Amino acid sequence: MTATGHVMSSSPGTTDSTAPRWRYDPQPRRPDWGIHGTTFKNISKQTPIRIAPLPAQATLCLQQGPFTATPLVVPGERVLTGQPIAVDTGGTRIHASVTGRVSAVGLRPVPGPQPTRAPCVVIQREGDEEWHESCEPVADPSRLAPAEVCRRIAAAGIVGLGGALYPTARKLAPGVPIRALLVNGVECEPWITCDEVLLRERAASVIAGARIAMHALGAAHAVIAVEGDMPEARVAVHDALQAAGDSGIGLAVVTAKYPAGGERQLVQLLTGEEVPAGGLPRDLGYVVQNAGTLAAIATLFRSGEPLVARIVTVTGNGVAAPGNFEARIGTPLRQLVDLAGGYRYPPTRLLMGGPMMGWALPDDDLAVTKATNCLVAATAAELAPPRPEMPCIRCGECVQTCPARLLPHELHAALRRGDYATLAALALDACIECGCCDYVCPSAIPLTARFVAARRQDAAEPDAPS
Ligand code: SF4
Numbered sequence: 001m002t003a004t005g006h007v008m009s010s011s012p013g014t015t016d017s018t019a020p021r022w023r024y025d026p027q028p029r030r031p032d033w034g035i036h037g038t039t040f041k042n043i044s045k046q047t048p049i050r051i052a053p054l055p056a057q058a059t060l061c062l063q064q065g066p067f068t069a070t071p072l073v074v075p076g077e078r079v080l081t082g083q084p085i086a087v088d089t090g091g092t093r094i095h096a097s098v099t100g101r102v103s104a105v106g107l108r109p110v111p112g113p114q115p116t117r118a119p120c121v122v123i124q125r126e127g128d129e130e131w132h133e134s135c136e137p138v139a140d141p142s143r144l145a146p147a148e149v150c151r152r153i154a155a156a157g158i159v160g161l162g163g164a165l166y167p168t169a170r171k172l173a174p175g176v177p178i179r180a181l182l183v184n185g186v187e188c189e190p191w192i193t194c195d196e197v198l199l200r201e202r203a204a205s206v207i208a209g210a211r212i213a214m215h216a217l218g219a220a221h222a223v224i225a226v227e228g229d230m231p232e233a234r235v236a237v238h239d240a241l242q243a244a245g246d247s248g249i250g251l252a253v254v255t256a257k258y259p260a261g262g263e264r265q266l267v268q269l270l271t272g273e274e275v276p277a278g279g280l281p282r283d284l285g286y287v288v289q290n291a292g293t294l295a296a297i298a299t300l301f302r303s304g305e306p307l308v309a310r311i312v313t314v315t316g317n318g319v320a321a322p323g324n325f326e327a328r329i330g331t332p333l334r335q336l337v338d339l340a341g342g343y344r345y346p347p348t349r350l351l352m353g354g355p356m357m358g359w360a361l362p363d364d365d366l367a368v369t370k371a372t373n374c375l376v377a378a379t380a381a382e383l384a385p386p387r388p389e390m391p392c393i394r395c396g397e398c399v400q401t402c403p404a405r406l407l408p409h410e411l412h413a414a415l416r417r418g419d420y421a422t423l424a425a426l427a428l429d430a431c432i433e434c435g436c437c438d439y440v441c442p443s444a445i446p447l448t449a450r451f452v453a454a455r456r457q458d459a460a461e462p463d464a465p466s
């Protein structure tokens with residue numbers, strides 16, 4: 001199969017009388033942006049998903065994407081698995097991931113772009129697992145009103161598992177007509193395989209979740225996108241679609257190129273349309289959902305379980321037996337390292353996510369959050385230390401690779417001058433922080449880190465000159 005945007009099955013070009021018209025254009029698209037870097041996916045996808053044992057202690061971070069939830073429990077309280085323990089202002093909940101007793105509510109170190117602490121609820125596991133009474137399955141979600149589907153998804157704490165943690169219920173109630181649901185199975189970071197193994201082993205669950213999401217959106221069509229270097233996942237999705245006999249859901253194979261899995265980039269690859277600067281896919285009539293998120297929706301309605309677990313890739317030659325583990329939220333990262341055979345060598349670097357957009361971790365004394373898609377224990381050979389920075393030679397490589405069509409070298413020059421007007425004119429705020437410009441820069445200029453810092457400073461100082 002060619003590694004391009006190419007429909008494999010089904011015919012999402014058909015329309016019904018109620019849905020906005022949409023026709024999927026199967027014209028292969030080769031993005032002129034991004035990078036074909038070395039991938040390390042084979043290290044972790046050789047074995048089936050393993051279920052991690054319940055942790056003795058679960059540390060549940062109350063920060064979910066842009067929102068911080070308010071705790072509903074106090075220290076000493078007994079909680080059951082699936083019981084709501086916190087809720088944010090939008091109604092998205094966080095649930096006990098084990099049965100036990102709350103031992104603390106307070107600040108704890110959490111994974112993040114910088115070493116940081118956030119409010120957490122800590123639960124010590126006690127006794128046998130008991131599920132909370134609110135965990136009830138729904139036999140036929142299509143009989144529920146779309147608003148009720150969204151209410152249940154928020155109440156189940158389901159957020160975008162691709163890493164952004166944006167509340168899924170909000171994305172499924174966009175307030176505008178939606179032409180198609182785009183299912184993101186494109187896992188373009190070079191180490192992460194949690195979505196690939198999910199699609200390989202549980203494609204029917206992703207499809208079931210997609211159907212529920214389509215019902216919530218009122219969308220007649222969906223396309224499940226996988227990368228060209230995921231042959232087993234592609235076959236599994238194809239077979240599951242055939243078995244389901246659902247002509248409203250198609251399969252597309254997109255270029256194995258980073259960052260094809262970015263939301264805007266995926267819309268462009270699948271539809272040929274570009275999300276306008278400052279806009280969202282819904283402005284074009286699309287909603288993008290991660291494959292893992294849709295599987296979580298299917299689990300909710302099939303078994304009643306809220307989001308209390310996720311698949312985590314534990315990889316890198318720094319661990320003895322890399323693989324993918326379905327772990328309860330709050331599981332200590334150290335426990336997952338032990339399940340992956342423990343450290344072979346003292347790892348040079350620990351990363352959460354991938355090397356392109358992930359975060360360096362100070363150590364493994366942290367817990368799985370809903371955003372923890374991957375833990376990399378890398379050796380020196382796998383992640384070389386940064387080269388010394390040299391002056392820009394204006395080679396234009398960063399411009400060629402930028403998926404947001406920016407001028408990274410000009411942005412960097414403006415940043416050095418403190419020229420905020422030029423930074424705004426060059427659309428620094430459109431940078432998706434993908435790291436492609438760093439990757440190709442022969443002068444080893446840490447462009448992305450500087451752009452991220454500048455954006456953060458700008459957000460902290462809204463009155464900065466512009
Ligand atoms: S890739 Fe690096 S050296 Fe080349 S133009 Fe961009 S910033 Fe300058």
Ligand code: SF4
Pocket residue numbers: 401402403404405406408430431432433434435436437438447448451
């Ligand atoms: S400028 Fe931003 S969007 Fe463009 S390549 Fe660099 S990090 Fe990616």
